[in-house]
Amino acid sequence: xxxxxxxxxxxxxxxxxxxxxxxxxxxxxxxxxxxxxxxxxxxxxxxxxxxxxxxxxxxxxxxxxxxxxxxxxxxxxxxxxxxxxxxxxxxxxxxxxxxxxxxxxxxxxxxxxxxxxxxxxxxxxxxxxxxxxxxxxxxxxxxxxxxxxxxxxxxxxxxxxxxxxxxxxxxxxxxxxxxxxxxxxxxxxxxxxxxxxxxxxxxxxxxxxxxxxxxxxxxxxxxxxxxxxxxxxxxxxxxxxxxxxxxxxxxxxxxxxxxxxxxxxxxxxxxxxxxxxxxxxxxxxxxxxxxxxxxxxxxxxxxxxxxxxxxx
Numbered sequence: 001x002x003x004x005x006x007x008x009x010x011x012x013x014x015x016x017x018x019x020x021x022x023x024x025x026x027x028x029x030x031x032x033x034x035x036x037x038x039x040x041x042x043x044x045x046x047x048x049x050x051x052x053x054x055x056x057x058x059x060x061x062x063x064x065x066x067x068x069x070x071x072x073x074x075x076x077x078x079x080x081x082x083x084x085x086x087x088x089x090x091x092x093x094x095x096x097x098x099x100x101x102x103x104x105x106x107x108x109x110x111x112x113x114x115x116x117x118x119x120x121x122x123x124x125x126x127x128x129x130x131x132x133x134x135x136x137x138x139x140x141x142x143x144x145x146x147x148x149x150x151x152x153x154x155x156x157x158x159x160x161x162x163x164x165x166x167x168x169x170x171x172x173x174x175x176x177x178x179x180x181x182x183x184x185x186x187x188x189x190x191x192x193x194x195x196x197x198x199x200x201x202x203x204x205x206x207x208x209x210x211x212x213x214x215x216x217x218x219x220x221x222x223x224x225x226x227x228x229x230x231x232x233x234x235x236x237x238x239x240x241x242x243x244x245x246x247x248x249x250x251x252x253x254x255x256x257x258x259x260x261x262x263x264x265x266x267x268x269x270x271x272x273x274x275x276x277x278x279x280x281x282x283x284x285x286x287x288x289x290x291x292x293x294x295x296x297x298x299x300x301x302x303x304x305x306x307x308x309x310x311x312x
Contacts, residue, residue, distance in 0.1 A: 071095055
């Protein structure tokens with residue numbers, strides 16, 4: 001099959017690899033423009049671009065697809081199908097109508113739940129026990145197209161969003177290959193989504209990563225997992241940001257939400273409903289990431305001190 005592939009992050013890389021291994025003709029790869037990264041703001045290509053160039057594929061990085069130039073480029077490529085995996089841009093109607101066999105999207109949730117940019121993270125944040133990957137025909141709405149195939153997996157109790165990403169990516173690649181096989185055979189059966197069962201999974205930001213200690217400990221624990229590896233859940237102590245990478249729910253203790261306790265080299269925080277969270281791994285602003293025990297060897301808290309919602 002002649003395919004235009006659209007994708008950007010690590011999650012999309014196994015899908016492109018699988019298409020190449022299966023022998024599909026990748027006539028063009030569309031990905032987001034290179035972005036500056038790190039403290040020195042080095043211009044860095046997306047992971048999909050790196051693989052595409054390694055494989056000798058033609059790469060396109062338009063700032064938008066909402067131009068006649070972009071549409072003309074894709075028409076000239078004459079794809080049978082456009083495959084989209086975490087591309088990061090919405091395809092306008094004019095492009096959706098170009099491929100003869102339609103546009104297929106690989107989405108990291110069990111649709112119709114978690115439509116949007118961050119389905120994997122929000123499934124973890126919301127304490128879901130099961131998630132998966134869904135393939136669908138693309139429509140003009142945000143992740144509203146008819147569903148094709150799906151695969152499920154359990155979300156492990158201590159799994160972070162990053163770890164779940166790593167497991168779902170190859171599952172998505174396998175599902176994509178099966179979807180295209182059935183598309184070529186004409187044996188796909190599309191199923192409409194039930195809009196009333198949907199929920200939105202918006203893009204994460206540093207603002208959404210602030211911890212609210214008035215929430216129960218299990219909610220905070222899930223948020224810490226869901227925000228790892230980015231943007232990383234954080235709180236504030238004496239005006240400084242303190243990132244928390246891992247934690248554990250640790251029973252109950254009466255106290256003001258955000259109140260800090262240390263006992264036998266372990267760090268605890270009071271949460272809502274009288275619940276208690278143990279902080280396991282953290283990073284002070286401008287410092288290295290470390291285990292809580294190591295942190296406490298060089299720092300102690302006064303009775304009644306609290307973590308806060310803002311630097312104040």
